[in-house]
Amino acid sequence: MLSGQLARMACLRHQMAMDDPDLYRYLPWRNRPKLVWPGGKPIAVWIAPNLEMYEIDPPAHPRRKSWSRPHPDVVAYSHRDYGNRVGHWRMADAMSEFGFPGSVSLSVALCQHHPQIVADAAARGWEFFSHGIYNTRYAYDMSADQERAIIRDSIDTVRAATGHDIRGWLAPALTHTVNTFDLIAEAGLDYTCDLYHTDQPTLIATPNGPLTAIPYSLEVNDHYGFFIYNMSPREYADALIRQYERLAQEGEAGGTVMCIPLHAYLIGQPHRIGPFREVLRHIAQDGRAWIARAGDIVDAYRAQVLE
Amino acid sequence: MTVDQNYLRYPRRRPGYDHDLYAWSDMHRRPPIGWPGGKALAIWPCIVAEFFPLTPTDTPFRAPGHMQTAFPDYRHYTARDYGNRVGLYRLLDAFEKRGIKVSVAINVAVAERYPALLAAILNGGHEIVAHSTDMNGTIDGSVSADAEAAIISDTRARWASIGQAPAGWLSIARSQSFRTADLLLQHGFTWMADWPNDDLPYRFANGIINLPLNHELSDRQIINVTQASADSYCQQIDDAAAWLADERGRMLPLQLTPYIIALPYRIGAFEALLDRLVARGDCWFATGGAIIDAAQAASVTGL
Numbered sequence: 001m002l003s004g005q006l007a008r009m010a011c012l013r014h015q016m017a018m019d020d021p022d023l024y025r026y027l028p029w030r031n032r033p034k035l036v037w038p039g040g041k042p043i044a045v046w047i048a049p050n051l052e053m054y055e056i057d058p059p060a061h062p063r064r065k066s067w068s069r070p071h072p073d074v075v076a077y078s079h080r081d082y083g084n085r086v087g088h089w090r091m092a093d094a095m096s097e098f099g100f101p102g103s104v105s106l107s108v109a110l111c112q113h114h115p116q117i118v119a120d121a122a123a124r125g126w127e128f129f130s131h132g133i134y135n136t137r138y139a140y141d142m143s144a145d146q147e148r149a150i151i152r153d154s155i156d157t158v159r160a161a162t163g164h165d166i167r168g169w170l171a172p173a174l175t176h177t178v179n180t181f182d183l184i185a186e187a188g189l190d191y192t193c194d195l196y197h198t199d200q201p202t203l204i205a206t207p208n209g210p211l212t213a214i215p216y217s218l219e220v221n222d223h224y225g226f227f228i229y230n231m232s233p234r235e236y237a238d239a240l241i242r243q244y245e246r247l248a249q250e251g252e253a254g255g256t257v258m259c260i261p262l263h264a265y266l267i268g269q270p271h272r273i274g275p276f277r278e279v280l281r282h283i284a285q286d287g288r289a290w291i292a293r294a295g296d297i298v299d300a301y302r303a304q305v306l307e
Numbered sequence: 308m309t310v311d312q313n314y315l316r317y318p319r320r321r322p323g324y325d326h327d328l329y330a331w332s333d334m335h336r337r338p339p340i341g342w343p344g345g346k347a348l349a350i351w352p353c354i355v356a357e358f359f360p361l362t363p364t365d366t367p368f369r370a371p372g373h374m375q376t377a378f379p380d381y382r383h384y385t386a387r388d389y390g391n392r393v394g395l396y397r398l399l400d401a402f403e404k405r406g407i408k409v410s411v412a413i414n415v416a417v418a419e420r421y422p423a424l425l426a427a428i429l430n431g432g433h434e435i436v437a438h439s440t441d442m443n444g445t446i447d448g449s450v451s452a453d454a455e456a457a458i459i460s461d462t463r464a465r466w467a468s469i470g471q472a473p474a475g476w477l478s479i480a481r482s483q484s485f486r487t488a489d490l491l492l493q494h495g496f497t498w499m500a501d502w503p504n505d506d507l508p509y510r511f512a513n514g515i516i517n518l519p520l521n522h523e524l525s526d527r528q529i530i531n532v533t534q535a536s537a538d539s540y541c542q543q544i545d546d547a548a549a550w551l552a553d554e555r556g557r558m559l560p561l562q563l564t565p566y567i568i569a570l571p572y573r574i575g576a577f578e579a580l581l582d583r584l585v586a587r588g589d590c591w592f593a594t595g596g597a598i599i600d601a602a603q604a605a606s607v608t609g610l
Contacts, residue, residue, distance in 0.1 A: 056326045059314055070367070070448030072326075074483045075522055078504035085505050086334045112320050114331060133317065143309040150315065230533035233543060269523050270506065270559070271547035 035255030041290035042251025048261040053107040054080045058136035066136040087268020094277040098284040102126035103294035111161035122162045127293040130154035132172020139175040151187045191298045201301040212298045221261040237275035248288045329511045339556035340605045346591035348552040351560045352409040358416040358441040370442040394565025407592040410434045412477040415465040416441035434594035436475040463494045525562035537573035541580040
């Protein structure tokens, strides 16, 4: 009798997990937390350059193909490579010119393959979080120990390359397991960029203490702008300014976060970097933005919501 | 089920690339190229001239722009043919009126089928770039070594039989196998345009030069793939030219598809773009071969 009830309850919990990942509680935008950013700013703006490494001939993962064409997928591969030969410095120089530090979504194998790029980012005072080992290695179906191994590899690799400890995670090529958040908290990381449910930070409970979900963005990610929505460079720049203006306005009633996720192979193209640079000028000169790194935003948030 | 433990091993995690095709290099640290006349920017117009057989072979894949309906696809066959009958001449007129020599990446089948078109290109002083046999002559990593070698050697032999020996090669859809760079070199090609990973020419490990023909700036990508207007295309090229000229010593490739950019309602915008680029005064318009020659004369690292 009792075991039957327990079995039914376990079944129910399993069904709930299949329908709702139970990551956070529902919280309406009306009456949201009255966050205020340093200096009384209504909006925190951060830039997340994805410094990625793609393998030309990666092993197959049963759940996802790395390249749509037989290897070598010349155009897709060399498009990504353009970011690491040409685009990175255009993107980084535009950011530095207007005082935007990067919070780097890093394929940590870039530390071995092209340490010059990682060193350039570190020299600019940028922060690093892990985006997996390669953008061609996916976490789907990994055991907890396998996922622990890529988290440990990430921490050790970035520490060896830069002397810094990573604090955050953006799952490799956005591939997750149900264990991901528990395991990154277990390893001592304190923020995730993987959840897109709101324009404010959120606390995510784990058995290993709370993580902060910081708003990253799919919708104003340059990848979505150019690959999904086929925006022209000037249309994308306009989308970023509209996103900024709206979130700055709404931030008066409770601080907001705007992230601009970038890929140097896209935004660093010669027809795109000029219009993008004008967006940075606009935000930097507007005065309402707290321009910060992800870790700074997480700290300012936690100081307001955790005793 | 968990992933195989080998999935967490990275045998080619090392300095440089995980392949030996070419070496890594930060473009911004290479010595700047001084283009002829002290111009800031080299502009490389590269027109493609394509013959789409009415029956696609799909070996190994169907080229962009190929037939789409059930046989016989007269709609796409003739719409593509428009490029070779009309559009290409509009483009040649636009360039020749402004004294510009261009590259034409041309299927050898087009040259064989339309001698008048080949004569117009050659008489205008333009450059021939080999572009496989016809639009069924595709290559990728799934093609056998023999089949790939046959496409490249057949292209070479057929050009020779009409008295031409192009030095440059463009694969259909820029699609190569791991063997292609070696095969091109073996068949007498000194440069190729398939790898869009740089804004300057550089040398592969085997010695062949890659002259990057940026697919992002092609009329096909901007107008057909992203569905932009001709005016938006021209705005994007204006913006690219301004940025690259400001960096100095860069190249702006313009891949032009006659049946796309040279339609009556688009060609006027393109001609106006050419006028603006000429009026900048800091652009050197050149063929692919001339750009490589100038880069080599400037002793660019790796060339």
